[in-house]
Amino acid sequence: MSNTKSLLTIKDLHASVEEKQIIKGLDLNIKPGEVHAIMGPNGAGKSTLGYVLSGRDGYTVDSGSVTLDGEDLLEMETEDRARAGLFLAFQYPVEIPGVSNLEFLKASVDAQRQARGEDAITSADFLKEAKAACKQVNLPVAFLKRGVNEGFSGGEKKRNELMQMLLLKPKLCILDETDSGLDIDALQVVAEGVNSQRSADRSFIVVTHYQRLLDYIKPDFVHVLSDGKIVKSGDASLALELEAQGYAWLQKEPAEDELEG
Amino acid sequence: MTEQIDKALAREYEAGFVSDVESETFEPGLDENVIRRISEMKGEPEWMLEWRLSAFREWLEMEEPEWALVDYPKIDFQSISYYSAPKSMKDKPKSLDEVDPELLRTYEKLGIPLIEQQMLAGIAVDAVFDSVSVVTTFREKLEEAGVIFCPISEALHKYPDLVKKYIGSVVPKKDNYYAALNCAVFTDGSFVYIPKGTRCPMELSTYFRINEQNTGQFERTLIIADEGSHVSYLEGCTAPQRDENQLHAAVVELVAMDNAEIKYSTVQNWYPGDENGKGGIYNFVTKRGICHTNAKISWTQVETGSSVTWKYPSCILKGDNSVGEFYSVALTRGRQQADTGTKMIHIGKNTKSTIISKGISAGRSNNSYRGLVRMNPGAEGARNFTQCDSLLIGDQCGAHTFPYVESRNPSAIIEHEATTSKVSDEQMFLCRQRGLDPEKAVSMIVNGFCKEVFKELPMEFAVEAGKLLEISLEGSVG
Numbered sequence A: 001m002s003n004t005k006s007l008l009t010i011k012d013l014h015a016s017v018e019e020k021q022i023i024k025g026l027d028l029n030i031k032p033g034e035v036h037a038i039m040g041p042n043g044a045g046k047s048t049l050g051y052v053l054s055g056r057d058g059y060t061v062d063s064g065s066v067t068l069d070g071e072d073l074l075e076m077e078t079e080d081r082a083r084a085g086l087f088l089a090f091q092y093p094v095e096i097p098g099v100s101n102l103e104f105l106k107a108s109v110d111a112q113r114q115a116r117g118e119d120a121i122t123s124a125d126f127l128k129e130a131k132a133a134c135k136q137v138n139l140p141v142a143f144l145k146r147g148v149n150e151g152f153s154g155g156e157k158k159r160n161e162l163m164q165m166l167l168l169k170p171k172l173c174i175l176d177e178t179d180s181g182l183d184i185d186a187l188q189v190v191a192e193g194v195n196s197q198r199s200a201d202r203s204f205i206v207v208t209h210y211q212r213l214l215d216y217i218k219p220d221f222v223h224v225l226s227d228g229k230i231v232k233s234g235d236a237s238l239a240l241e242l243e244a245q246g247y248a249w250l251q252k253e254p255a256e257d258e259l260e261g
Numbered sequence B: 001m002t003e004q005i006d007k008a009l010a011r012e013y014e015a016g017f018v019s020d021v022e023s024e025t026f027e028p029g030l031d032e033n034v035i036r037r038i039s040e041m042k043g044e045p046e047w048m049l050e051w052r053l054s055a056f057r058e059w060l061e062m063e064e065p066e067w068a069l070v071d072y073p074k075i076d077f078q079s080i081s082y083y084s085a086p087k088s089m090k091d092k093p094k095s096l097d098e099v100d101p102e103l104l105r106t107y108e109k110l111g112i113p114l115i116e117q118q119m120l121a122g123i124a125v126d127a128v129f130d131s132v133s134v135v136t137t138f139r140e141k142l143e144e145a146g147v148i149f150c151p152i153s154e155a156l157h158k159y160p161d162l163v164k165k166y167i168g169s170v171v172p173k174k175d176n177y178y179a180a181l182n183c184a185v186f187t188d189g190s191f192v193y194i195p196k197g198t199r200c201p202m203e204l205s206t207y208f209r210i211n212e213q214n215t216g217q218f219e220r221t222l223i224i225a226d227e228g229s230h231v232s233y234l235e236g237c238t239a240p241q242r243d244e245n246q247l248h249a250a251v252v253e254l255v256a257m258d259n260a261e262i263k264y265s266t267v268q269n270w271y272p273g274d275e276n277g278k279g280g281i282y283n284f285v286t287k288r289g290i291c292h293t294n295a296k297i298s299w300t301q302v303e304t305g306s307s308v309t310w311k312y313p314s315c316i317l318k319g320d321n322s323v324g325e326f327y328s329v330a331l332t333r334g335r336q337q338a339d340t341g342t343k344m345i346h347i348g349k350n351t352k353s354t355i356i357s358k359g360i361s362a363g364r365s366n367n368s369y370r371g372l373v374r375m376n377p378g379a380e381g382a383r384n385f386t387q388c389d390s391l392l393i394g395d396q397c398g399a400h401t402f403p404y405v406e407s408r409n410p411s412a413i414i415e416h417e418a419t420t421s422k423v424s425d426e427q428m429f430l431c432r433q434r435g436l437d438p439e440k441a442v443s444m445i446v447n448g449f450c451k452e453v454f455k456e457l458p459m460e461f462a463v464e465a466g467k468l469l470e471i472s473l474e475g476s477v478g
Ligand SMILES: Nc1ncnc2c1ncn2[C@@H]1O[C@H](COP(=O)(O)OP(=O)(O)O)[C@@H](O)[C@H]1O
Pocket: A017, A018, A020, A022, A040, A041, A042, A043, A044, A045, A046, A047, A048, A049
C-alpha cells in the first residue's frame, strides 16, 4: 500500500430507494489515477451506487460515509458534487429536447468553472474544444447543434456521454455500462476516450458486464458487486475468471440452475 | 422536486414599480357621458363618437363570456376609471424635451429608452402610458419611406379616411363582450399604414404601460399593410404591482392586402398577481387579422404575465393562397390562469395555416390552449397543421387543450398533434450532475421546449423572451 491520499473512500455504505435497501454495506477505496472495474449481475446495485454517489433525489443513504478528496460527499448538493469533480456517464442517457448539446455543455462547463473560481471560457475557445471532443469520440460536429440526446441512437448517446466527460475533465469518472450495446468499433472509441483521459489525477469506476472492454481499458482493480455488496476484489485477471465462470460461484446461495455447466 | 420548483417560481416582478406622475383621471364609472368626455378629450370627429356610442349600446345588451376555463370574480365595470393621462401630456409635447422626465425615466427603467441616441437602432417605439401615447420615435425616418406610425388618436385627425375605412372592419363592434367595450371606451394605441410595395425600414413597436390605480387600459391598434408591403411589429407591456385587479381589454386589427406580410410579435408581461392570486391584470384581448390574396399574417406571442389571460389572435384567410401563422408560448405559475389560442378561418383556396402552441404550467396555475380551425366550403386545397405541446412543472397545475375543427371542404387537410410532458426528474438530475444549479436547469429545459416559437421572434425580442422566462423561473430550487 502506498501512502498516497485516497480520492474516494466509501465506508460501510447502506443506501435505499423507495424504502428498499439496495446497497448493503459497501466499502471501496480509490486513489488518484486508479481504474476500478465493477462487474456483477443485473440488479446488483451498480447503477444505484452511481446514483447514490452523485446525489440523485430519491436515493437515500441510511448509514456509512463517503469522502471525495477528504470532503464529506454525502453532505453536498448534487451540482456541488459535480463541481467537485464527480462525473457520471449514464447507463440510459435522457433527452432534453430543444436544448442544443453545445448550449448544454457550455452551460455545464461555465457553471463548474465559476464554482471553482476560474475564468469563463470564451465561446470561440469552447467551440474549438467541443469540436475536438466530437472528433475524438467519432461524432459528427453537427451533433453539437442537435438537442441533447434528441433522437440519438444508443451508441451515439453513449459517445455523447463520453464527449461530456472529455470537456468537463472530472477527477472521478463513473462510467455506467458505457460499453453496453456498442459494436466493436464504438467500443474501441470509448476505450480510447477513457485511455486518453487516464492520468495521475483522474480516477475511473468502470461498470461493465463484459471482459471485452477491459481488454482495452486495463483496470487496476476489479470488484464484483452482488446484492449490494462487494463480494470479491482482485486484479485484472479476476475479470477473465468471471468471463469464464459467470457470477454464480460468488453469490452466497447460488440458484441450482446457475451452478450447472 | 415539485415543492422546490414552486419555490423557484416565486419571484420578484421587476416591472412592478409605480411612477410618480400627476395624472388627470376620470372618476370611476361608465355611462354615455363618460364616452362623450373621452371623445371630447381626444377632439374626435362626430362619426367616431357615434360609433363609440353605438358600440356601448350593443355592449349593454351583451353577456360576459363564461366559456373560457378561467375563474375570476365578476368585474364591476362601474368601479373602474376609463381615462387617465399624465397632466404633463395635456399640452401635447412637441418634442422629447417637452416630455415629463419622469415618464422618460419610467420607460428607461423598463429597458425602453426613448431618447433616440440610446435607442435600439432599427426599432421605432410608440410609448403608451395609461390612456395616452407619450412619444413615438423615429417618425421622420419612417415618413421618408411613406410609413405612417402614430397614436391612433392622432391618426383620427390626420388620416380620418383610413381610420374610418378600416376600424371595426376586422373585429366588428359587437364581436364579443370585451371588444364591444373597447370600441366604446378605447383611449389610445398605435396606427400603422405601410404604403404599396414598401418594406418598412424598421421594426415598429408599441410599449404599453399601465400606471394609475383602478384604471382600465383599453387600447386599440390598427395596422394596414397595403399591397405588396411588409412590416414587423412588436408589442410589450407591463404594469405596477398592485393588490387590486386591473382590466386590460385591447383590440388589435390587422389588414394585409394582396401580397402583403405582417409579422406581429407580443411579449406580454403584465403584473401576474402574487403567489396567492392577489392582484394582477385581467388581460381580455381580441386580436385578429385579415389576409387578402397571397398575403401572410404571422402572430407570435410570449405570454408570461397577467393573472387571467383570454386571448385568441386569429387570421381570416380570405384571399386565395394566403397564409396564417400562430406561434405561442404561454407560461403560467402561482395562481395564473391562461386560456389562449387562435382561430384560423380558411375562406380562400389553397390557404395555409400553422399553429404551434407551447403551454408551460407551474405552481397551481391553469393553462389552456383553445383553437379553432375552420375550412369553409370554398377553401379548396386548404391546409392546417397544429401542434400543441404542454409542459408541466410540478403536479398541482393544469394543462388543457381544446381544439375545435370545422371542415366543410373535403379537399382540406387538417393535422393536429398534441403532447404533454413534464420536466422530468431524470432531466433535472442530468443537468445537476453536470454542475448546473436547479434554477438554471429548469429554465434551460423550458427554453428548449419553447425553441420553435422563440426562433420566430425578432432577435432582440428572442433574447428578451428567453431572459423573461429565466426571471420567471428564478428563485431557489435547492
Ligand atoms: N427507483 C427504483 N425504485 C425501486 N427499486 C429500484 C429503483 N431503482 C433501482 N431499483 C432496484 O434496485 C436494484 C438494483 O438496481 P440497479 O442499481 O439498477 O442494478 P444494476 O445497475 O446493478 O443492474 C434492482 O433490484 C432494482 O429493481
